[in-house]
Amino acid sequence: MSNKTEQREMLAILCLTDACDRPESELFIGLKNAGFSVDVMCNPKGRNYQRLVAENMVVQQMALKSRFDKEGIQAISKQLKSRRYDIIHAYNPRALACALRASKGTSIKIVAYRGIIGNISFLNPESWITFLHPRVSKIVCVADAIKDYLASLKFLWMRISDEKLIRIYKGHDLAWYQAAPANLEQFGVPAGAFVVCSTGRNNPRKGYDDLIDAMNRLPDDLSAHLLLVGDAIDSQELKTQVAQSKHPERIHFTGYRDDAPAIAAASDVFVLPSKEREGLPRAVIEAMAYGVTPVVTRVGGMPELVEEDVSGLVVPPENSVALSSAIERLYRDKTLLDKLGRAAKARIAKDFHTSQTVRETGELYKSLMGKN
Known part of the structure; x- marks a missing residue:
């Protein structure tokens, strides 16, 4: 199999975050080592920024100021045009809102991350530009309690489908x-x-x-x-x-x-x-x-x-x-x-080991692209 064929078959992931913590950074690195092509856009002021740079994973510096950050949206859009991506994984609401705008008109799968309970409602317009947006394929919940909370949200006939929710614990290493x-x-x-x-x-x-x-x-x-x-x-x-x-x-x-x-x-x-x-x-x-x-x-x-x-x-x-x-x-x-x-x-x-988080996140990506 040629290198070009291998590159086409390797799932390409664009991770959008801010000043990522150690578990998040090691997840990105673990996914790369597991055979995924992972690029990261993140805040250079983060404590783990140089760790990602050393792994040649940072493609752009990014520090989003809001969910309507014009420069950030343009930067994400430019990156999406630079190569083919299968999935965008957004690790905070700002990144999610900007990613949805930047990827408008594409078939890229959008994965969101949710680490807390609350602040999402069918009556809140801001929820519709983030977690309730119809183009969000999956919401990764860091605990079952968050998954259950999101599953319980209802208004009239509207609710978040169970298929859209998945629990993956954030992993660590002693x-x-x-x-x-x-x-x-x-x-x-x-x-x-x-x-x-x-x-x-x-x-x-x-x-x-x-x-x-x-x-x-x-x-x-x-x-x-x-x-x-x-x-x-x-x-x-x-x-x-x-x-x-x-x-x-x-x-x-x-x-x-x-x-x-x-x-x-x-x-x-x-x-x-x-x-x-x-x-x-x-x-x-x-x-x-x-x-x-x-x-x-x-x-x-x-x-x-x-x-x-x-x-x-x-x-x-x-x-x-x-x-x-x-x-x-x-x-x-x-x-x-x-x-x-x-x-x-x-x-x-x-x-709660990081290897478990890498494995389950990789399985999620594969299932979204029909590769399981």
Whole structure:
């Protein structure tokens, strides 16, 4: 078989993203190594940009400003004219909207990615230029909870067909998580203290207020410290709540940190107390990859990630009493803490490995082109 024939038979994929994370970048590379021709348009400010450049995968730099980015649409259109592509895989709503415009009049298959619950409606015009657009062939959902949410959307006779939805977990690799645990004394945490860590954005739905209340409910004989990693330090409401708690000296704000996974790795428990709309949170996965026991709320895809009493603890959302009890249980039962931490790490290695994501994504591409 000639090289030209091989090139024609190789499926060509154009991936459109922003500052892609490590799992996304390794997915692109894995697909290339699996025999797909993968080109990437992405933001050069991304932490993994040079990794893709080294693999000769970046065909254009792109940082979309909106879903109507004229320059971005023109750049995508130009790239589509430069060679034959079978599939466009868009990894965010901006990229999806611009890809649909740029590929108008072509037969290219459009694959969308969805990582969170919410913000899609048949009554929302913006949804019709992204996920509800009739030219979207498949929506890859990062968790079954997101797939179920999209399947539940209805208005009159309209709904998203089950055939259009597929769940593919975003894969990781334990080899990516080898950083030495951070020294928590830099944040005022005493050496040897029992540490609860939580990482995320300053957003009311993240449930930091519930976590602070849960820490305040711990018995007086239980000396645990809480590390809030991220821009929660900017919330005056949370700072006031901490100041009014029984032991404000045990709650520490770190601000935004590039070494958040290393901070989690140095902790005993990782908590994500979200109230709503979680997908498959990377912060929880990173902590589990380091063998840190997770405590999460029963929100979105988190119960899919953390198996109750097997690889962590799952509590109801907006329930600081249950959250406090879970933390106390782990504090008092070191055997359970260690057991769940080991199981959490094994779960990421076995059930959320990047090779699985590559394989399932490749199968999706082949099925769209009738090659299965």
